[in-house]
Amino acid sequence: MKSFLTNPILILLVRVTLGAIFVISSLDKIADPAAFTVSILNYKVVGQLLATMTATILPALELLCGLGLILGLYPRTSALIIILMLIVFTVLIISALLRGLDISCGCFSQDPNVNKIGFIKILENVGMIILGIWLLCVHNYGITLTQFFPQKKTKPVD
């Protein structure tokens, strides 16, 4: 089981899959920040200023973390940020459902009629959180950009 979970090819596959999901989900938000602002406002948690600020920064953060995982540029930290984002998204979806809001999640498309929040969306997020935790626990990420960076030499232990 342990060798299965640390299989470098499988880890690369998980890295690229999770990274691609975040890159793809960022594109629609980057293309239309105004629509994404409306999606955030629909959750009725933050005001206009914070919603606009989130719509400015969050898509870029998703894009960078997604690319980080795919290219292997700070993969562990990218996975950690992705997990934190997913936890926040999930809490927001649960909160919206408990308040009886019938809104689209604003995750992949800003079309207000698609991707309605619900139990499936929570399951999707939990699945991605598990994948993220898996990436956080492994030590060998296979081919990464970071390994081409100059490393500080450590003194050999006597």
Added chain:
Amino acid sequence: MKIHRRSILEALLIITAAIVLGFAYTFVTKQGFFSSEDTAISAVNTNMEMISLEKAKELHESHDALFIDSRHDYEYKMGHIHGSINITLNEIDTNSIMLEDIPKEKALIIYCDGAECNSSIELALKLIELKFINVKIFFGGWQEWKTHNYPVDY
């Protein structure tokens, strides 16, 4: 400890890069913070009237207004306000022929699922762009109408 410090520094680097990238992109494309208007604000700027359930009912009974359902066609087929027609955001971009028979001064009442959806606002803005001068939004939408047992079609 060293690893934790390195992770924090990497996280700060990624977040800073995201902030710089996000603001630079919206500045260059004049969107978000640097946009002169957004969807919600433009709805106010165009003097689009938001009508209540009572007003919507009154207009429905008078037969003076055309009700337009902006939800997806499968939602429309599952139930809609009696006499309403279905025009989605995608359809209005690709097929404006259906609007040719509607006089520009006709009162149009746009609705979607309820107060939490915004396709009605976006559709109304498109209709105003197409020179319709009497566009109103029924914010309570399908949910409020259905809850009050007002006339519906299936």
